[in-house]
Each structure stands twice: as structure tokens, then as C-alpha cells.
Amino acid sequence: MVMEGLSLSHLRELESESIYVIREVAAQFERPCLLFSGGKDSIVLTHLAKKGFWPAKIPFPLLHIDTGHNFIETIEYRDNLVKELGVQLLVGSVQQSIDQGRVVEETGYNASRNVLQTVTLLDTIETCKFDAAMGGARRDEEKARAKERFFSHRDEFGQWDPKNQRPELWNIFNGKKKMGEHFRVFPISNWTEMDVWQYILLENIPMPSLYFTHQREVFNRDGVWLAAAPFMKLRPGEKVEVRTVRCRTIGDISCTGLTLSTADSLEDIIAETAATRVTERGSRFDDKRSEAAMEDRKKEGYF
Amino acid sequence: MELLRFTTAGSVDDGKSTLIGRLLFDSKSIFEDQLEAVKRASIQKGSEYINLALLTDGLRAEREQGITIDVAYRYFATPKRKFIIADTPGHIQYTRNMVTGASTANVAIILVDVRNGVIDQTYRHTYIANLLGIPHIIVCINKMDLVDFSREAYEKIKEDFQEFATRLQLNDVRFIPISALKGDNVVEPSVHMTWYEQGTLRNILENIDITSDHNFIEPRFPVQYVVRPLTGEHHDYRGYAGRIAGGVFKKGDKVIVLPDRLTSTIRSIDTFQQQISRAYPPMSVSFTLEDDIDISRGDMIVGEKNPPEVGQEIRAMLCWFNPKPMQLNGKFILKHTTREVKAMVKEVIYKVNVNSLEEIKDGKTLVMNDIACVRLKTTKPIFYDPYKQNRITGSLILVDEATNETLAAGMIL
Ligand SMILES: Nc1nc2c(ncn2[C@@H]2O[C@H](COP(=O)(O)OP(=O)(O)O)[C@@H](O)[C@H]2O)c(=O)[nH]1
Numbered sequence: 001m002v003m004e005g006l007s008l009s010h011l012r013e014l015e016s017e018s019i020y021v022i023r024e025v026a027a028q029f030e031r032p033c034l035l036f037s038g039g040k041d042s043i044v045l046t047h048l049a050k051k052g053f054w055p056a057k058i059p060f061p062l063l064h065i066d067t068g069h070n071f072i073e074t075i076e077y078r079d080n081l082v083k084e085l086g087v088q089l090l091v092g093s094v095q096q097s098i099d100q101g102r103v104v105e106e107t108g109y110n111a112s113r114n115v116l117q118t119v120t121l122l123d124t125i126e127t128c129k130f131d132a133a134m135g136g137a138r139r140d141e142e143k144a145r146a147k148e149r150f151f152s153h154r155d156e157f158g159q160w161d162p163k164n165q166r167p168e169l170w171n172i173f174n175g176k177k178k179m180g181e182h183f184r185v186f187p188i189s190n191w192t193e194m195d196v197w198q199y200i201l202l203e204n205i206p207m208p209s210l211y212f213t214h215q216r217e218v219f220n221r222d223g224v225w226l227a228a229a230p231f232m233k234l235r236p237g238e239k240v241e242v243r244t245v246r247c248r249t250i251g252d253i254s255c256t257g258l259t260l261s262t263a264d265s266l267e268d269i270i271a272e273t274a275a276t277r278v279t280e281r282g283s284r285f286d287d288k289r290s291e292a293a294m295e296d297r298k299k300e301g302y303f
Numbered sequence: 304m305e306l307l308r309f310t311t312a313g314s315v316d317d318g319k320s321t322l323i324g325r326l327l328f329d330s331k332s333i334f335e336d337q338l339e340a341v342k343r344a345s346i347q348k349g350s351e352y353i354n355l356a357l358l359t360d361g362l363r364a365e366r367e368q369g370i371t372i373d374v375a376y377r378y379f380a381t382p383k384r385k386f387i388i389a390d391t392p393g394h395i396q397y398t399r400n401m402v403t404g405a406s407t408a409n410v411a412i413i414l415v416d417v418r419n420g421v422i423d424q425t426y427r428h429t430y431i432a433n434l435l436g437i438p439h440i441i442v443c444i445n446k447m448d449l450v451d452f453s454r455e456a457y458e459k460i461k462e463d464f465q466e467f468a469t470r471l472q473l474n475d476v477r478f479i480p481i482s483a484l485k486g487d488n489v490v491e492p493s494v495h496m497t498w499y500e501q502g503t504l505r506n507i508l509e510n511i512d513i514t515s516d517h518n519f520i521e522p523r524f525p526v527q528y529v530v531r532p533l534t535g536e537h538h539d540y541r542g543y544a545g546r547i548a549g550g551v552f553k554k555g556d557k558v559i560v561l562p563d564r565l566t567s568t569i570r571s572i573d574t575f576q577q578q579i580s581r582a583y584p585p586m587s588v589s590f591t592l593e594d595d596i597d598i599s600r601g602d603m604i605v606g607e608k609n610p611p612e613v614g615q616e617i618r619a620m621l622c623w624f625n626p627k628p629m630q631l632n633g634k635f636i637l638k639h640t641t642r643e644v645k646a647m648v649k650e651v652i653y654k655v656n657v658n659s660l661e662e663i664k665d666g667k668t669l670v671m672n673d674i675a676c677v678r679l680k681t682t683k684p685i686f687y688d689p690y691k692q693n694r695i696t697g698s699l700i701l702v703d704e705a706t707n708e709t710l711a712a713g714m715i716l
Contacts, residue, residue: 176707
């Protein structure tokens with residue numbers, strides 16, 4: 001039986017699926033949190049949470065794992081958003097993990113705090129007794145992510161066992177766990193980069209200025225444009241210059257590759273996304289380490 | 304633009320990974336850096352052409368063994384539709400993955416190697432696709448290039464398949480002769496098989512009618528979460544949040560709330576900062592009701608007509624996923640829509656031999672990958688429909704009380 005007009009566009013169907021998953025988290029867990037990085041995926045995730053509980057406030061805190069190497073714009077955006085939503089913000093500090101000797105700062109030209117974040121994240125999850133942490137990871141981002149469940153079980157060491165995942169059928173999610181274990185939940189698993197931008201346009205979500213074209217001091221390393229910053233050591237031969245760039249993904253400064261671009265509206269960004277021939281992750285420094293870099297980090301407990 | 308979910312099934316080496324790689328590649332969904340990585344890996348493995356199958360190989364364990372061992376999800380879009388592929392492996396021992404991938408699919412693509420014809424695995428995959436209620440089946444007869452694109456070879460397989468299919472009452476089955484490797488009839492029409500005129504695989508995926516894949520007849524709304532702001536202007540707001548599982552709900556509709564069978568009227572259907580006049584699957588919304596009644600997660604709001612079954616004795620087809628065998632009268636947690644109850648399997652009515660479709664009557668236990676018709680008893684009632692009528696209110700999973708693992712999936716009869 002076909003009924004007129006009873007269909008949803010792909011964006012509305014994805015939205016509805018994600019809101020369903022977020023509400024399942026609020027219902028099945030005692031202390032969930034939402035991992036907020038300041039990037040577009042976690043911004044969309046937060047927007048979906050806002051919609052899913054309206055007119056009530058989002059019933060869980062945002063958790064930001066702060067490497068201390070953030071773009072100023074990210075922190076400003078984060079603080080404004082938290083104020084507007086009236087939610088609690090918790091910050092896990094990598095600098096503090098370093099100071100406490102939990103991790104050792106990498107040295108050398110490619111030093112990054114990206115890997116160190118895992119320890120800070122797991123420590124924060126443990127101290128705050130979070131039993132579920134929602135993240136904005138998407139399956140289309142990276143091949144190890146393609147096999148992630150919506151509800152991804154972590155043992156008491158925070159580790160992921162990709163070979164022993166629970167089957168996930170229909171929209172029945174099994175969030176049962178033992179003491180000390182937790183779940184990572186990925187409500188926007190089924191979204192692609194294009195879906196995210198189209199949705200941002202559809203919903204008119206304000207975005208950090210970093211995503212739009214601007215002038216910035218940058219330098220080129222192995223074909224990737226990186227932002228100049230006091231803690232970014234230059235190799236011999238590398239020089240800082242001003243370029244017209246924008247971010248395609250936003251992470252910590254040390255691993256965020258910038259794209260040369262003049263896109264200054266969401267429409268421009270969508271056109272650029274449609275035409276681009278490299279993956280988002282291709283412009284991230286953290287994934288270049290080896291073929292299985294992401295998978296290895298994920299097993300340890302990375303985002 | 305609509306969303307279409309499909310799953311792929313075939314035996315090892317039938318060309319599933321190549322086909323998916325081809326669909327992605329020809330839809331320009333492969334990025335240069337991904338292609339570069341695949342080229343590098345192909346050369347390393349001594350392959351003389353770019354092995355598109357490597358595009359879909361996910362985890363290291365699989366790369367090392369050279370096989371696909373878990374469900375992986377892929378995405379691509381054409382100007383007409385967005386597609387989600389649940390890529391599932393073909394090994395016998397991984398039936399559970401196929402069941403998982405099939406659970407949300409609109410379409411199943413079943414691959415047959417033209418040189419091998421219809422084999423036991425083909426029966427198994429088709430049976431599972433049908434059991435999981437996938438509305439549309441496309442049989443891709445692959446490697447046509449290896450039989451000189453022979454029409455007879457294709458027709459023979461089609462006939463064999465149809466003979467088997469009549470025993471299953473499939474609604475919508477289509478056949479396409481393809482070469483995943485060379486690209487014939489995947490995205491581009493084949494110049495070698497002009498005798499075939501029903502469209503390429505991508506063409507069919509873009510145009511297949513999926514609007515009636517949801518149930519729009521019996522209104523079902525499992526309550527997922529109760530929204531209570533308790534502050535300011537919304538102080539007395541009490542919204543029942545959930546996702547529509549069936550039928551169409553309209554503002555002003557008379558509804559029944561299960562399990563207490565209380566009646567009320569829908570005062571509003573809310574989404575963010577607005578009210579809408581009607582809601583249908585698969586929308587996530589919140590309802591407010593005219594009457595102040597006590598409703599919590601696990602309850603179900605349904606239409607006045609055609610209410611669901613309410614019961615504690617359920618017959619279901621069960622697919623067992625765990626290495627640990629099922630014992631009769633063992634206790635499980637049963638999850639069904641947003642409801643959770645305790646349950647026992649009281650009886651194995653018959654097991655299915657998925658290769659011959661025979662019913663075997665002597666079973667007392669189930670081992671991994673067994674499919675059986677069972678009788679379940681629950682400690683509290685659940686509100687359900689036959690799976691054939693509604694894939695959401697007709698499905699359930701069993702969870703181990705001790706290990707918390709998902710042990711089995713069930714389709715209610
Ligand atoms: N000649 C030919 N070979 C194919 C075709 N499709 C796949 N193959 C080959 O069959 C082998 C198995 O393919 P693969 O995609 O890995 O199979 P899977 O195990 O089903 O994923 C590979 O060597 C492919 O190159 C085809 O249409 N024609």
C-alpha cells in the first residue's frame with residue numbers, strides 16, 4: 001500500500017535515526033556524556049541532542065578533551081554554545097595528564113598530542129564515572145570505522161575488540177555492561193561528510209569561522225598545510241607564509257591540515273566537498289602514520 | 304532524495320568486494336588517496352590490475368587473512384538516492400553477520416558465480432533475506448566475462464533460482480547478468496549482453512520503489528523516553544519521545560496506551576520548537592496527550608483499531624549467534640522495541656535446514672548459526688505484531704544475563 005507524501009528525505013531520515021540513538025543513550029545509561037571537539041561532527045551531534053530533548057535541556061554534559069593546542073576560535077565557539085544550551089561542560093586536560101606524569105610529551109618535528117588524548121579521555125571517563133560517551137565519528141571517515149557499531153562496547157581498560165563485537169540488529173541497541181566497562185556511542189554513524197554539510201545548511205547551524213576561508217600563517221609539510229603556532233617546530237627548509245585557507249576538519253592544531261580555499265559560504269563548502277578528490281582524513285596528519293593507524297588507536301580506546 | 308539500504312551476500316570469491324568496489328568507483332565515491340592506497344597494496348600483493356576488492360577490506364585481521372569477517376558499512380550517493388551498503392561476508396560460520404546486515408535492508412543483492420550456478424549458499428542467503436523480510440531481491444549473476452557473456456548460462460541459473468524461489472514466496476526478485484570486474488551492467492550497460500534490457504544494477508537500485516517498505520497501516524509508537532523540562536514556561540510539559548514504528552498518527556487521534564489499555568487523545572505531535580499535524584515511520588517525535596496518565600519507557604501508544612497482540616507466549620524464528628549453545632529453559636533478557644523483559648525458550652518446535660528448507664523436529668538445543676522456530680515465554684507481556692507485518696514491532700533480541708552478549712535475534716510469527 002503506497003500512501004502519498006509519506007516519505008522522508010535522506011537528511012530527515014538520518015536525523016531521525018540519530019535522535020533515536022541519542023535518546024536510547026539517555027534512557028539506557030546512568031551517566032552519559034557527549035564528546036565535544038569543536039569540529040563539525042560534534043557540533044551536529046550537539047544540535048541533534050538539542051532537538052531530541054526539546055523543550056527540556058540536553059540531559060547530559062559535554063566533555064571536551066583539550067590538548068592545549070586548540071585554535072582560539074574553537075574554544076570561543078565551545079563556550080558560547082555551552083552558554084546558549086545551558087548544559088554543563090567538562091574539560092579533560094592533556095596538559096594535566098602530562099604534568100601528572102600519566103603521559104609523556106612527544107618530541108621532534110611531528111610531535112603531536114593527538115595520541116596522548118586517549119589516556120586523558122579514559123582517565124576522565126573513569127573519574128567522572130561516565131558509562132557512555134557519545135562521539136561524532138562516522139563510518140565513512142576511515143576503514144576501521146566502517147565496522148563500528150552504534151553502541152560500541154569497551155572493556156574495563158577502555159579497549160575495543162573489533163573481532164568480538166556484539167551483533168546489532170534493527171534498531172534494538174544492547175547497552176548492557178559490567179561495572180567499570182563503558183560504551184562509546186556513535187549516533188551519526190551513517191552520515192557522510194556531504195550529509196553533514198547539507199544538514200548544516202538545511203538547519204542553518206552556525207559554524208566556527210575556521211571552516212570558512214580566511215588568511216592565516218601556515219607552512220607546508222609533506223604536502224599538507226599546517227597552521228603556524230609557537231609549539232609547532234619548523235624543520236629546516238619549512239617557512240611560514242600567509243595563505244587563504246579553511247579547515248575541512250578541525251582537531252588540535254598539530255594535526256589539522258588546512259585546505260587552500262576561498263569558500264566563504266555553506267553553499268561554497270558543499271560545492272567544494274562534491275568536487276574534492278581526497279578524503280577528509282587524507283588531510284589529517286594523525287592517520288598517515290601507517291595503514292592501520294586508526295584501527296590501532298581505536299583498539300587502545302581512542303575516540 | 305531518498306535513502307536506500309541494501310545488503311550484499313555471496314560465497315567467498317563470488318566477487319562481492321569487487322562489485323562493491325566497482326559501484327563505489329564508478330559512482331565517483333572513491334577518493335584519490337584511497338585509490339592510491341589500494342594501488343600500492345595491489346602491487347605489493349603482486350596483482351596485475353587494481354584490486355577494487357581491497358577498497359572494502361576493513362580491519363587488519365581481515366587484511367591479514369584476506370577475507371571479510373564482519374559487517375562493514377559503505378556509503379555512496381547518486382543524484383537520485385543515497386545508499387547505505389551493509390557488506391557482509393559469505394562464510395557459513397558467519398550467518399549472524401548476514402542476519403545483522405539484512406535486518407535493516409530494503410534490498411538484498413545475492414551474487415552467483417555463473418560458473419558455479421545456484422549452490423547451497425545461494426539458498427541459504429536467499430532464505431535469510433526472506434526470513435529477515437527484505438522486500439526486494441536482486442540476483443546478480445557474476446563473472447559473465449568468463450563464459451563469453453553466454454545468455455544460456457544466465458537463463459539456466461535464472462530458472463534454477465526461480466524453481467527454488469517458488470518455495471519461499473518472494474515478492475520481488477530480479478536478475479542481472481554482470482561482470483563486476485569489467486563493469487558490465489553494474490553502472491554502465493554491457494556492450495556484450497545486448498540481449499539483456501532490464502537496466503543496470505545501479506539503475507535498478509536508483510529506481511526500485513521503496514515507499515511501501517514501511518508499515519503505514521497500524522499505528523505503533525513505543526515510548527522511548529519521557530521529556531520533562533520541569534522549568535520555566537515548560538514547567539508542566541510532559542512529552543513522550545520515540546520513533547514511529549508503524550501507521551500514521553495525527554493530532555486529535557484517539558489512542559490506547561499499553562499495557563494498561565488506558566485511552567487518551569493526542570494533544571500535540573512535537574518536534575524541535577514546532578508542532579506537526581501528522582507523524583509516520585521512521586520519524587522521531589514527541590507526543591503530548593490530553594489526559595494525565597502515567598506512561599514510561601517500554602509502554603506503547605497505539606491506534607484504536609487493529610491493536611497489536613499482547614502476550615507472554617510467543618512463537619518466533621530464532622537465529623542463534625553465540626558459540627555457547629542455547630539450552631531449553633535457560634533465562635535470558637529479551638529486548639523488544641523499547642521494552643525489556645525476562646524470557647525463557649520453552650520449546651524448539653523445529654530447526655530449519657537452510658540448504659534444503661527441511662524442518663528438523665528433534666532439536667533441544669541450538670548452536671551458533673542455527674535457525675529455528677521456538678516458543679518463548681516472558682515474565683511480563685510484550686506488545687507485538689507478526690514480523691511479516693512490521694519489522695520493528697515484530698523483532699526481538701535475546702541477551703545473556705551473565706555476559707551481556709547479544710545471543711540471538713528473533714522474528715515473531
Ligand atoms: N573474471 C572475473 N573475475 C572476477 C569478477 N568479479 C570478481 N572476480 C575475481 O574473483 C576473485 C574474488 O573476488 P572478490 O571480490 O574478492 O570476492 P568476494 O570474496 O566475494 O569478496 C577476485 O580475484 C576477483 O578479481 C568478474 O566479474 N569477472
